[in-house]
Amino acid sequence: MSDNHNQHHIVPLSTYYTIFLALMVGTALTWWVATIDLGAMNNVIMLTIAVTKATLVVLFFMHVKYSSKLIWLAVGGSIFFLLILIVLTLNDYMARGWYTFG
Amino acid sequence: MPTNTYLNAATTLKSWLLTRDHKRIALMYIAGITFFFGIGGFFAALIRLELVTPAGDLLTDETYNKVFTMHGVMMVFFVLIPLIPASLGNFLLPLMLGTKDVAFPKLNLLSFYVYLFGSLFTLYAIVAGGLDTGWTFYTPFSTVASTSAVVPAALGIFINGFSSILTGLNFMVTIHKMRAPGLTWFRLPLFVWALYATSLIQVLGTPVVAITIVLVAAERIFGFGLFNPAVGGDPVLFQHLFWFYSHPAVYIMILPAMGVVSEVIAGMARKQIFGYSFVAFSSLGIAIVGFLVWGHHMFVAGQSIYSALVFSVLTFIVAIPSAVKVFNWTATMYKGSISWQTPMIYVAGFIGLFAIGGLTGLFLAAMGLDIHVTDTYFIVAHFHYVMVGGAIMGYMAGIHYWWPKITGRMYNEFLGKVSAAIVFIGFNLTFFPQFIAGYAGMPRRYHAYADAYQVWNVLSSAGASILAVGFTMPLLYLAWSLKNGEIAGDNPWGAVGLEWNTTSPPPTENFHTQPIVTWDAYEYPTPVEGHVV
Numbered sequence: 001m002s003d004n005h006n007q008h009h010i011v012p013l014s015t016y017y018t019i020f021l022a023l024m025v026g027t028a029l030t031w032w033v034a035t036i037d038l039g040a041m042n043n044v045i046m047l048t049i050a051v052t053k054a055t056l057v058v059l060f061f062m063h064v065k066y067s068s069k070l071i072w073l074a075v076g077g078s079i080f081f082l083l084i085l086i087v088l089t090l091n092d093y094m095a096r097g098w099y100t101f102g
Numbered sequence: 103m104p105t106n107t108y109l110n111a112a113t114t115l116k117s118w119l120l121t122r123d124h125k126r127i128a129l130m131y132i133a134g135i136t137f138f139f140g141i142g143g144f145f146a147a148l149i150r151l152e153l154v155t156p157a158g159d160l161l162t163d164e165t166y167n168k169v170f171t172m173h174g175v176m177m178v179f180f181v182l183i184p185l186i187p188a189s190l191g192n193f194l195l196p197l198m199l200g201t202k203d204v205a206f207p208k209l210n211l212l213s214f215y216v217y218l219f220g221s222l223f224t225l226y227a228i229v230a231g232g233l234d235t236g237w238t239f240y241t242p243f244s245t246v247a248s249t250s251a252v253v254p255a256a257l258g259i260f261i262n263g264f265s266s267i268l269t270g271l272n273f274m275v276t277i278h279k280m281r282a283p284g285l286t287w288f289r290l291p292l293f294v295w296a297l298y299a300t301s302l303i304q305v306l307g308t309p310v311v312a313i314t315i316v317l318v319a320a321e322r323i324f325g326f327g328l329f330n331p332a333v334g335g336d337p338v339l340f341q342h343l344f345w346f347y348s349h350p351a352v353y354i355m356i357l358p359a360m361g362v363v364s365e366v367i368a369g370m371a372r373k374q375i376f377g378y379s380f381v382a383f384s385s386l387g388i389a390i391v392g393f394l395v396w397g398h399h400m401f402v403a404g405q406s407i408y409s410a411l412v413f414s415v416l417t418f419i420v421a422i423p424s425a426v427k428v429f430n431w432t433a434t435m436y437k438g439s440i441s442w443q444t445p446m447i448y449v450a451g452f453i454g455l456f457a458i459g460g461l462t463g464l465f466l467a468a469m470g471l472d473i474h475v476t477d478t479y480f481i482v483a484h485f486h487y488v489m490v491g492g493a494i495m496g497y498m499a500g501i502h503y504w505w506p507k508i509t510g511r512m513y514n515e516f517l518g519k520v521s522a523a524i525v526f527i528g529f530n531l532t533f534f535p536q537f538i539a540g541y542a543g544m545p546r547r548y549h550a551y552a553d554a555y556q557v558w559n560v561l562s563s564a565g566a567s568i569l570a571v572g573f574t575m576p577l578l579y580l581a582w583s584l585k586n587g588e589i590a591g592d593n594p595w596g597a598v599g600l601e602w603n604t605t606s607p608p609p610t611e612n613f614h615t616q617p618i619v620t621w622d623a624y625e626y627p628t629p630v631e632g633h634v635v
Contacts, residue, residue: 081306089342092409099407
């Protein structure tokens, strides 16, 4: 097995500060959006911000951006399973009332 | 007996409690699992005693609720989930991979203590008032109505979940990184493939149930209302989140048992496994498709009919990889030179009982039939055929198969065979009548029932007492063998596989020299037609 996987990628401190700033901005944006009534769009916007923040944490703070393909596979697999949970649950909620007995 | 073994390397209490040797940790898990099996069995005995008569005359309804809940919680979370991976898996994985230990030995020890701490926390819930929600913690009963110790029990299970995640993670890394030179993926024993598939479920599924249980505790304490329809929540959401893990959890229980069965059949029939790659990939198939079927637990819970239809179809699909295994095991035994010793008798029991458990699962995948038998004893019988007839029988087969490797001694073969037969008879007498009572309409989780069901319940309780004898016997003759059993030698079954290429019991470092693998799994000599090999 290649030893390349074990080499640590040196990330400049400025990257961490930038990502931290982006996360704080995301938090502030979420709070701000929550104060405005956009109807159903509130949830969409806030979830988009949350997913973006999570992606930044995974890529930079968890070093996945600089990791081997095996780590990418593990992360991709985990997201796939999370999607199974969300899609099949929504499959129920979106279809409530489509058919009824009696 | 070899002079240098993991058992006599150090003998102080500290050397056991702080050990990082995967074999000693496995033994500590076996002790823990046996202890909780005893407690869970005690609760089962109370249930069967209560149900001998139709009147609820031994336990009050509230006590009965707590008794069946604690039986379920103990058996599912503290026995069946860690049953094979944490015990036999821990002991065998590094041996089968030809390595000294798992990838993270300290993490392995930590996972044992987390298991112990979590389970003792839940035991505390028993003395703090018991738990009456059923092992499924269904909302809104568990969040707003139950007056029992839901929070301590839930936290204990939450803590215990980390043990499962850590073991799964450890095994996955070990299988990826620690294989002996030459031991490619398709030379791995099928038990290792099964452990890998199990670990996938443990790592991907357990966090979901852990968070869900925390939400139940939080909702109970702070009144969030996530699952409470009175304030806009949805109890069915709890069921989605709970069963997303808890259905695949069935495969955490059964997949390692299937791995054991593959090893024992190959070893006892002295043949290569028929269709090795199909059996290997069917483990992964079960692990993946097993995540798509949870909604069949919710056909009557109020989910949409369209969604139920999708889950029904997907549930039928998961039967395919299970059937692949059963057919391939049968084909492996065909014209094999089968040695009918104790492990093989347990395996034969496994195949028969798992087939009934699996096929009745197909009944339950069909929506119309499922609606008829939901919350009846038919369900109870079905899952006991899978969990006891499958997982526990597989565990018993494995314990008997590798006991000589673990302890260096043989047990009494005659008593082994007798106990396997008693377990098989007792099990069927306990649970087959429950199929009939359930199909006839007897609901589960009641301490009193209509007189018409008494005959089935008396049979079932009689079977449970026979089953108890069957499970007590191995405890006695295996303990006896520790001091008095015949010396086993390194490879009493004449099996292939790296674990048989070291001493019994193995040394702490497993192998005196690093094994290099140049052969495929299960390279048994081909039997000659008409000759016993």
